[in-house]
Amino acid sequence: xxxxxxxxxxxxxxxxxxxxxxxxxxxxxxxxxxxxxxxxxxxxxxxxxxxxxxxxxxxxxxxxxxxxxxxxxxxxxxxxxxxxxxxxxxxxxxxxxxxxxxxxxxxxxxxxxxxxxxxxxxxxxxxxxxxxxxxxxxxxxxxxxxxxxxxxxxxxxxxxxxxxxxxxxxxxxxxxxxxxxxxxxxxxxxxxxxxxxxxxxxxxxxxxxxxxxxxxxxxxxxxxxxxxxxxxxxxxxxxxxxxxxxxxxxxxxxxxxxxxxxxxxxxxxxxxxxxxxxxxxxxxxxxxxxxxxxxxxxxxxxxxxxxxxxxxxxxxxxxxxxxxxxxxxxxxxxxxxxxxxxxxxxxxxxxxxxxxxxxxxxxxxxxxxxxxxxxxxxxxxxxxxxxxxxxxxxxxxxxxxxxxxxxxxxxxxxxxxxxxxxxxxxxxxxxxxxxxxxxxxxxxxxxxxxxxxxxxxxxxxxxxxxxxxxxxxxxxxxxxxxxxxxxxxxxxxxxxxxxxxxxxxxxxxxxxxxxxxxxxxxxxxxxxxxxxxxxxxxxxxxxxxxxxxxxxxxxxxxxxxxxxxxxxxxxxxxxxxxxxxxxxxxxxxxxxxxxxxxxxxxxxxxxxxxxxxxxxxxxxxxxxxxxxxxxxxxxxxxxxxxxxxxxxxxxxxxxxxxxxxxxxxxxxxxxxxxxxx
Numbered sequence: 001x002x003x004x005x006x007x008x009x010x011x012x013x014x015x016x017x018x019x020x021x022x023x024x025x026x027x028x029x030x031x032x033x034x035x036x037x038x039x040x041x042x043x044x045x046x047x048x049x050x051x052x053x054x055x056x057x058x059x060x061x062x063x064x065x066x067x068x069x070x071x072x073x074x075x076x077x078x079x080x081x082x083x084x085x086x087x088x089x090x091x092x093x094x095x096x097x098x099x100x101x102x103x104x105x106x107x108x109x110x111x112x113x114x115x116x117x118x119x120x121x122x123x124x125x126x127x128x129x130x131x132x133x134x135x136x137x138x139x140x141x142x143x144x145x146x147x148x149x150x151x152x153x154x155x156x157x158x159x160x161x162x163x164x165x166x167x168x169x170x171x172x173x174x175x176x177x178x179x180x181x182x183x184x185x186x187x188x189x190x191x192x193x194x195x196x197x198x199x200x201x202x203x204x205x206x207x208x209x210x211x212x213x214x215x216x217x218x219x220x221x222x223x224x225x226x227x228x229x230x231x232x233x234x235x236x237x238x239x240x241x242x243x244x245x246x247x248x249x250x251x252x253x254x255x256x257x258x259x260x261x262x263x264x265x266x267x268x269x270x271x272x273x274x275x276x277x278x279x280x281x282x283x284x285x286x287x288x289x290x291x292x293x294x295x296x297x298x299x300x301x302x303x304x305x306x307x308x309x310x311x312x313x314x315x316x317x318x319x320x321x322x323x324x325x326x327x328x329x330x331x332x333x334x335x336x337x338x339x340x341x342x343x344x345x346x347x348x349x350x351x352x353x354x355x356x357x358x359x360x361x362x363x364x365x366x367x368x369x370x371x372x373x374x375x376x377x378x379x380x381x382x383x384x385x386x387x388x389x390x391x392x393x394x395x396x397x398x399x400x401x402x403x404x405x406x407x408x409x410x411x412x413x414x415x416x417x418x419x420x421x422x423x424x425x426x427x428x429x430x431x432x433x434x435x436x437x438x439x440x441x442x443x444x445x446x447x448x449x450x451x452x453x454x455x456x457x458x459x460x461x462x463x464x465x466x467x468x469x470x471x472x473x474x475x476x477x478x479x480x481x482x483x484x485x486x487x488x489x490x491x492x493x494x495x496x497x498x499x500x501x502x503x504x505x506x507x508x509x510x511x512x513x514x515x516x517x518x519x520x521x522x523x524x525x526x527x528x529x530x531x532x533x534x535x536x537x538x539x540x541x542x543x544x545x546x547x548x549x550x551x552x553x554x555x556x557x558x559x560x561x562x563x564x565x566x567x568x569x570x571x572x573x574x575x576x577x578x579x580x581x582x583x584x585x586x587x588x589x590x591x592x593x594x595x596x597x598x599x600x601x602x603x604x605x606x607x608x609x610x611x612x613x614x615x616x617x618x619x620x621x622x623x624x625x626x627x628x629x630x631x632x633x634x635x636x637x638x639x640x641x642x643x644x645x646x647x648x649x650x651x652x653x654x655x656x657x658x659x660x661x662x663x664x665x666x667x668x669x670x671x672x673x674x675x676x677x
Contacts, residue, residue: 015461054475058084068320072108081106100498103289110312111182112284114353129364146282148179159184164208168217168363188295191342197658216249220365289313307507314500319351326455336360337387375403382411389419423565424465466540493531591623601628
């Protein structure tokens with residue numbers, strides 16, 4: 001059995017979707033291909049374009065810069081930079097002396113590129129569980145950023161300072177980020193559903209000069225008060241000079257009346273008092289291409305989260321490439337992604353402003369209080385690009401939703417999915433129940449690169465269970481343990497050449513030791529991403545899960561996603577988690593399942609689960625133990641934590657519990673009688 005067959009990925013003889021010639025010809029990518037040909041590049045299709053992009057990165061990234069219209073200083077000779085790439089033969093952490101270093105001499109400002117438009121088109125539309133709340137045009141967004149910029153500048157915020165946000169997915173989060181980065185400060189944000197310790201573990205390391213914090217947020221019909229936590233956090237961040245309170249649950253007047261006008265928050269000030277009444281002229285501080293822009297965080301499950309610093313130019317260029325070429329985004333588009341401010345997809349989504357598209361923000365639960373509320377949003381806002389997680393699509397299928405029949409999705413052109421591997425049956429569900437003529441792009445990357453390694457291709461077919469293509473400019477391969485490139489067999493996902501959105505550095509890692517250990521030690525000088533994957537005959541990818549969570553029963557290496565794809569097709573199973581248990585000198589597969597409310601795991605259901613896995617994967621994949629649990633542990637970004645469960649069932653420390661959204665559920669896994677025999 002091939003690995004693809006073992007994973008339950010259909011060896012289809014026909015793709016699920018192929019763009020019409022007329023649609024393909026209208027894409028940004030088609031125009032980009034022609035622009036590359038005009039420059040003499042040997043390109044005829046996506047495969048040859050990708051090959052040219054990784055073989056001639058200096059030419060490719062210059063064309064991306066010009067095609068997407070990056071705004072930057074011009075030098076006396078009319079150029080934007082002195083050198084496109086230095087040290088391109090090395091993948092070691094960037095260093096001024098050794099490289100890799102991109103666009104030396106270029107000076108730009110990230111916020112200026114996102115705010116290049118100034119008109120009455122909608123820039124931001126904000127929804128929550130109660131429906132549409134408000135919208136800002138591009139002109140209004142620039143005005144609000146100018147006011148916030150003035151408030152920050154009055155505190156002396158400038159290049160190198162950190163500005164942080166503990167905010168729901170509100171327009172104020174976008175405004176604060178743009179205001180901070182317009183001055184050259186670094187922006188970092190956490191979602192308000194992060195626990196107290198988790199927020200302090202992150203912001204305590206970077207010591208922000210200013211913190212923007214909401215008074216609360218709403219989720220699944222409930223209002224959650226943040227003020228007690230904000231007071232405590234402010235007391236624990238003595239270097240933070242000002243805490244700006246953003247009203248959301250309460251009105252500004254209600255906040256002003258509480259505890260001496262700033263709700264009792266140390267060094268607190270209400271947003272309307274922080275902002276000047278009149279908007280001054282909006283200014284932008286242009287800085288070197290690799291000037292720090294964002295600080296994002298690893299999950300922190302094995303210790304303090306790593307603070308990953310991304311540069312302004314690399315982030316901008318990479319996001320423009322992915323949005324314009326891979327997503328085919330244009331000014332008339334309306335793009336939505338279900339995310340929080342604690343996930344790098346928020347950063348990715350907001351970069352759509354650089355294209356001039358309308359960005360639709362949402363705060364709240366995806367399926368409560370109404371199961372189809374995101375599809376209502378898509379219908380009413382005429383969303384053209386709908387982004388979500390693989391888990392959401394699987395839950396929609398389990399809920400029996402058929403938005404293609406109940407909602408007018410005529411405007412919808414593309415559906416993006418990330419966060420975890422998209423199961424083959426979810427591909428079928430999208431084309432059966434949502435829309436037949438839609439570009440479904442399962443994409444994969446991560447916080448580490450604040451972008452993607454595998455993406456959609458609007459010129460090419462969508463194959464069941466596969467991510468379409470490696471990203472342009474990304475030398476992505478799958479390697480064996482010996483470092484041999486593989487096709488049609490699983491291995492480690494690697495990137496062999498530099499790319500612009502590699503982290504500038506890790507915070508508090510002056511020698512780069514943590515950076516090198518994170519990516520370059522497994523295969524010296526090559527970025528090992530930590531995904532267990534396969535390159536397919538179609539030129540795409542299948543992601544089987546994290547390589548550090550792969551299973552090895554009897555010496556057969558299995559990705560956890562191969563089992564999830566089968567188990568979660570069963571209507572009784574809400575979600576599942578699989579680990580390898582050390583047992584009698586080998587590894588045995590243990591599957592934990594969370595069932596629909598009121599159901600009990602009996603032997604008949606156990607046998608159905610085994611049969612499903614055996615039939616659609618292989619006998620090697622069948623769990624030795626199947627155990628029902630009331631809940632599963634997940635990280636703050638919503639990903640299931642296989643490593644924490646694996647540690648607990650072996651009686652070992654579970655790592656940093658503050659990195660989990662629900663660490664208390666680990667108690668269900670201690671001393672389970674089912675695992676003692």
